[in-house]
Amino acid sequence: MARESLFYHRLRKQIESKNKNFNQIEKELGYPRNSLNNYKTGVEPSGLRLVELSEYFEVSPSYLIGKREAVESEISEKNFHSLNFEQKMELYEICQSWAATQISKSNETNNK
Structure with a gap:
């Protein structure tokens, strides 16, 4: 083969x-x-x-x-670099919110 x-x-x-x-x-x-x-x-x-x-x-x-x-x-990196400052800040806030949610879910799972 x-x-x-x-x-x-x-x-x-x-x-x-x-x-x-x-x-x-x-x-x-x-x-x-x-x-x-x-x-x-x-x-x-x-x-x-x-x-x-x-x-x-x-x-x-x-x-x-x-x-x-x-x-x-x-492709993701190019997309990120094409964003203006306000768009990058909005993305940052979305990521922070997502991370906080994931940490909270993880803590809930570990405490069960």
């Missing part, structure tokens, strides 16, 4: 992280059935497909093709 390519391995991990299968992703992105399976033995994706997949999974193209080791939330 041929060893799967790094791109395919990382693609498979991203698909599994969404609790989906290859056919579901192909259908959602409008790809022909089994088209993602072509990457299993080393066929490289086109630039367009690489960008589409990286945007879908919110990882960098560099991560998918093996140029970077860690998954990065580049």
Whole structure:
């Protein structure tokens, strides 16, 4: 059995992280059935497909093709940097509220 390519391995991990299968992703992105399976033995994706997949999974193209080791939330970071100061403060307040709720829930669970 041929060893799967790094791109395919990382693609498979991203698909599994969404609790989906290859056919579901192909259908959602409008790809022909089994088209993602072509990457299993080393066929490289086109630039367009690489960008589409990286945007879908919110990882960098560099991560998918093996140029970077860690998954990065580049899209989230870019979105954050595009916010103005007031929007960042609103997001900060939302995060504080969420964290307080989570801590409270955790304390309630631990006290039972």
